[in-house]
Amino acid sequence: MAVNELLAQLHEVAASPKKQLDKYLKEGKKVVAVTPVYTPQEIIHSMGLVPMGVWGADMEINEAKKYYPAFICSIMQTVLELGIKGEYEGVSAIVIPSLCDSLKTLGQNWKYAVKDIPFIPMTYPQNRKPAYGIKFTKAGYERVIRDLEVATGAHFSEFALAESNKIYNEHNAVMREFAEIAAEAEITAVQRSDVFKSAWFMLPEEHTAIVRKLNEELKNGPKAEGKLKVLVTGILADSPNLLKTFDENGIKIVADDVAHESRQYRTDVPDMENPVDALAQKFADMDNCTLLYDRDKKRVDYIIEQAKKHDAKGVIVLMTKFCDPEEFDYVPIKRACDAAGLMHLNIEVDRQMVNYEQAHTMIQAFKEMF
Amino acid sequence: MGEEVKKSRPAPDPNSAKFKLGQIAAKAYSDAMEAKARGEMVGWCASNFPVEIPETLGLYVCYPENQAAGIAARGGGERMCNISEGEGYSNDICAYARISLAYMKAKEAPEQNMPLPDFVLCCNNICNCMIKWYENIAKELDIPMIMIDIPFNPDYEVSDAEVEYIKAQFWDAIHQLEEYTGKKWSDERFKEVMEISGRSSRAWIEAASQAKYVPSPFNGFDLLNHMAVMVTARGKAEAAEAMETLLKEYKENHEKGVSTFRAEEKYRIMFEGIACWPWLRVTSTGLKSRGINMVTTIYADAFGYIYEDFDGMCRAYANVPNAMNLEHARDKRIKLCRDNSVEGVLVHTNRSCKLWSGFMPEMSRQIGEACGIPVASFDGDQADPRNFSEAQYDTRVQGLMEIMEANKGGN
Ligand code: SF4
Ligand code: SF4
Numbered sequence: 001m002a003v004n005e006l007l008a009q010l011h012e013v014a015a016s017p018k019k020q021l022d023k024y025l026k027e028g029k030k031v032v033a034v035t036p037v038y039t040p041q042e043i044i045h046s047m048g049l050v051p052m053g054v055w056g057a058d059m060e061i062n063e064a065k066k067y068y069p070a071f072i073c074s075i076m077q078t079v080l081e082l083g084i085k086g087e088y089e090g091v092s093a094i095v096i097p098s099l100c101d102s103l104k105t106l107g108q109n110w111k112y113a114v115k116d117i118p119f120i121p122m123t124y125p126q127n128r129k130p131a132y133g134i135k136f137t138k139a140g141y142e143r144v145i146r147d148l149e150v151a152t153g154a155h156f157s158e159f160a161l162a163e164s165n166k167i168y169n170e171h172n173a174v175m176r177e178f179a180e181i182a183a184e185a186e187i188t189a190v191q192r193s194d195v196f197k198s199a200w201f202m203l204p205e206e207h208t209a210i211v212r213k214l215n216e217e218l219k220n221g222p223k224a225e226g227k228l229k230v231l232v233t234g235i236l237a238d239s240p241n242l243l244k245t246f247d248e249n250g251i252k253i254v255a256d257d258v259a260h261e262s263r264q265y266r267t268d269v270p271d272m273e274n275p276v277d278a279l280a281q282k283f284a285d286m287d288n289c290t291l292l293y294d295r296d297k298k299r300v301d302y303i304i305e306q307a308k309k310h311d312a313k314g315v316i317v318l319m320t321k322f323c324d325p326e327e328f329d330y331v332p333i334k335r336a337c338d339a340a341g342l343m344h345l346n347i348e349v350d351r352q353m354v355n356y357e358q359a360h361t362m363i364q365a366f367k368e369m370f
Numbered sequence: 371m372g373e374e375v376k377k378s379r380p381a382p383d384p385n386s387a388k389f390k391l392g393q394i395a396a397k398a399y400s401d402a403m404e405a406k407a408r409g410e411m412v413g414w415c416a417s418n419f420p421v422e423i424p425e426t427l428g429l430y431v432c433y434p435e436n437q438a439a440g441i442a443a444r445g446g447g448e449r450m451c452n453i454s455e456g457e458g459y460s461n462d463i464c465a466y467a468r469i470s471l472a473y474m475k476a477k478e479a480p481e482q483n484m485p486l487p488d489f490v491l492c493c494n495n496i497c498n499c500m501i502k503w504y505e506n507i508a509k510e511l512d513i514p515m516i517m518i519d520i521p522f523n524p525d526y527e528v529s530d531a532e533v534e535y536i537k538a539q540f541w542d543a544i545h546q547l548e549e550y551t552g553k554k555w556s557d558e559r560f561k562e563v564m565e566i567s568g569r570s571s572r573a574w575i576e577a578a579s580q581a582k583y584v585p586s587p588f589n590g591f592d593l594l595n596h597m598a599v600m601v602t603a604r605g606k607a608e609a610a611e612a613m614e615t616l617l618k619e620y621k622e623n624h625e626k627g628v629s630t631f632r633a634e635e636k637y638r639i640m641f642e643g644i645a646c647w648p649w650l651r652v653t654s655t656g657l658k659s660r661g662i663n664m665v666t667t668i669y670a671d672a673f674g675y676i677y678e679d680f681d682g683m684c685r686a687y688a689n690v691p692n693a694m695n696l697e698h699a700r701d702k703r704i705k706l707c708r709d710n711s712v713e714g715v716l717v718h719t720n721r722s723c724k725l726w727s728g729f730m731p732e733m734s735r736q737i738g739e740a741c742g743i744p745v746a747s748f749d750g751d752q753a754d755p756r757n758f759s760e761a762q763y764d765t766r767v768q769g770l771m772e773i774m775e776a777n778k779g780g781n
Contacts, residue, residue, distance in 0.1 A: 066732075067729070067731055068731070069719050069727050069728070069749075071462065071721050071724065071727070098521060098524070099498070100498050101498050101499055102724050102728060104498075104522040104725055104728070105728025105729045106728075107524060108695060108729040109728075111696070112732050121524035121525075123521045123522070123524065123532075124521075125519055125535060126498075126519035126521075127517060127542075130538070130542065132535055132538035132539065132542075133519075133535070135531075135534070135535070136534075136535040139531035139535075290502070293501055293505070293517055293519070294505060295505055295509065295515045296509065297505065297506075319460075324462060324463050324464070324499055324724065325502050327459065327460040327462060327463050328467075328499075328502035328503065328505070329502070331457055331459055331506070332506065332509065332510075334458050
């Protein structure tokens with residue numbers, strides 16, 4: 001299949017998660033919603049369930065206002081809004097981790113706002129590396145398994161989890177490879193985003209198969225020339241309106257530190273005898289993320305390192321409005337960019353953005369600085 | 371506005387709880403300053419970090435949240451917020467954090483100084499914002515960060531797995547601190563601290579529960595002020611003693627039929643949220659002028675650090691207000707409303723505090739329904755004065771009062 005056909009296929013999925021949901025339901029599968037930023041998708045998958053990401057949508061907020069004050073990020077607001085409006089009808093449960101304060105409140109509101117879709121909490125430890133932290137992660141997983149069994153009637157087996165761990169590792173590898181290939185290949189920012197976004201709405205094995213083909217095609221296809229190379233960081237970078245401006249201004253994303261994109265695929269499940277232990281170890285091994293305790297701000301060094309490695313000339317921070325964890329990290333990121341001689345730009349984004357004029361002007365001005 | 375006429379005030383009675391509590395709060399700062407001057411290490415400590423740990427080890431600590439509240443109450447909130455915003459911190463970040471990060475840079479604030487830290491003690495049982503805030507301090511000052519993770523508990527009860535996780539971290543924290551500061555843990559000293567902390571907590575909870583009398587022997591705003599001692603010094607003998615004095619005074623007030631609420635108590639409400647420190651006078655006067663006494667707040671129940679042993683301590687720190695699920699948090703408040711004959715709830719929708727405000731609309735609805743009382747809310751911020759409107763506050767309080775009045779008519 002040609003590059004364009006593969007991309008069109010992924011675009012279709014990225015643009016219409018509801019269709020995917022209906023498709024899986026029609027196939028007789030049960031679907032479990034997973035919210036940002038990390039959840040044990042491997043477990044859900046291993047139980048024969050389809051994990052589907054819910055990161056909200058670009059839309060107006062009405063119903064969620066009954067639950068949330070205006071100063072909660074629009075991802076949480078719109079996830080709740082969609083839930084209340086019945087957009088997730090047919091979903092068997094929703095797994096919500098408590099990795100930031102706003103996520104903690106989502107689960108509590110969910111219980112009353114969307115009564116027909118059970119809330120399953122996943123409590124991750126922040127002190128995730130010591131043995132006692134790993135043990136606690138495991139207790140969190142065990143709880144998710146129990147709740148999933150109740151909500152869906154599905155059964156858990158270690159054997160199946162070992163398989164799913166492998167499938168997720170393969171998907172990780174393919175996605176990492178894609179990010180590297182996309183840094184060179186001729187592919188727009190919008191198309192790049194479709195590849196990452198569609199991953200949230202497909203079974204990993206299905207997504208892997210398509211992206212693998214895409215990687216092959218892109219590797220052999222034309223290379224992008226004469227673009228301004230940047231690294232993009234933030235929680236979410238899926239707004240087509242915003243990404244179009246990147247393309248219009250000849251800005252090329254050569255690496256990302258986006259929670260919705262590459263942060264998901266950096267860490268594999270290690271090879272260990274017990275697959276639950278292995279999955280807990282994976283969480284312990286995860287780093288370089290705002291939501292994971294990071295005394296040394298390794299995330300900041302990582303961004304600079306990745307920018308340099310990919311020959312990026314600048315760092316664009318897409319700051320989700322009201323995302324306080326990312327707002328704290330912005331200052332050290334800004335300083336580190338200055339010290340490394342990297343230009344940086346901070347654009348506040350929000351799912352209610354209708355007017356992109358300001359962002360367009362900022363991106364244009366950024367481009368002109370080079 | 372309806373302020374009491376200021377008579378020539380007698381010199382403060384050094385035996386009064388108010389005087390003692392004020393002294394303890396001030397002494398916490400001066401002790402830390404002196405320790406730092408002597409060359410001892412001083413830490414910055416999150417308000418719900420297990421203070422038993424630094425106290426048992428004999429470490430001096432200061433409380434940035436308390437400092438930020440003090441700075442904000444004395445009018446410095448906006449100035450400090452502007453400093454950190456100038457550094458690139460968004461004004462959506464909790465104002466306590468913004469003030470604290472500004473203080474780290476400015477190194478002084480005439481409203482409330484404290485020494486810069488040699489280590490930070492972080493505990494996220496009140497919020498995860500705390501983690502990011504302390505990470506930034508630790509990284510910038512290049513000092514150790516002791517991180518005790520007490521996750522938000524989605525269940526009503528604290529699980530054994532959680533207690534085990536917390537316990538392991540407590541010991542880890544103790545060992546890290548021993549190594550870094552050279553101080554030694556003593557089980558015997560811990561027992562003492564535990565007993566004192568329990569004494570303070572029991573006296574505090576009982577003092578606050580005197581609001582069960584109608585009229586209440588105290589103005590609930592007292593609790594917001596005295597709470598500072600529970601935050602910073604609950605493990606110190608002076609604090610236990612001062613809290614016991616407070617309890618005694620409230621009991622005497624009741625017997626004598628007097629109150630620190632210096633107006634006729636016509637209505638009794640629960641105040642939900644952190645005080646609006648920059649607008650303390652305005653928010654308090656807006657109530658008092660209408661005869662509304664804020665008789666209780668969740669703080670009356672918080673700081674209940676009463677436990678028998680180390681495991682009990684771990685459990686207690688997992689049961690602080692912001693770590694509880696909606697149902698548990700709601701039931702505690704319903705009990706406070708019932709025990710204290712509360713007729714209405716006034717909710718501070720605090721722009722700084724996403725966790726506290728993020729499920730408050732639903733929770734307060736449930737409280738209102740369960741108790742059959744009206745709920746009103748106003749927008750504010752515990753430390754950034756820019757996020758509060760006096761006019762809105764007034765309208766909301768007036769509205770609440772009118773419903774409470776109508777409800778009385780119906781009885
Ligand atoms: S965008 Fe930020 S505040 Fe919102 S859920 Fe994600 S991490 Fe939390
Ligand atoms: S006000 Fe809220 S966000 Fe700020 S430190 Fe306190 S609990 Fe955390």
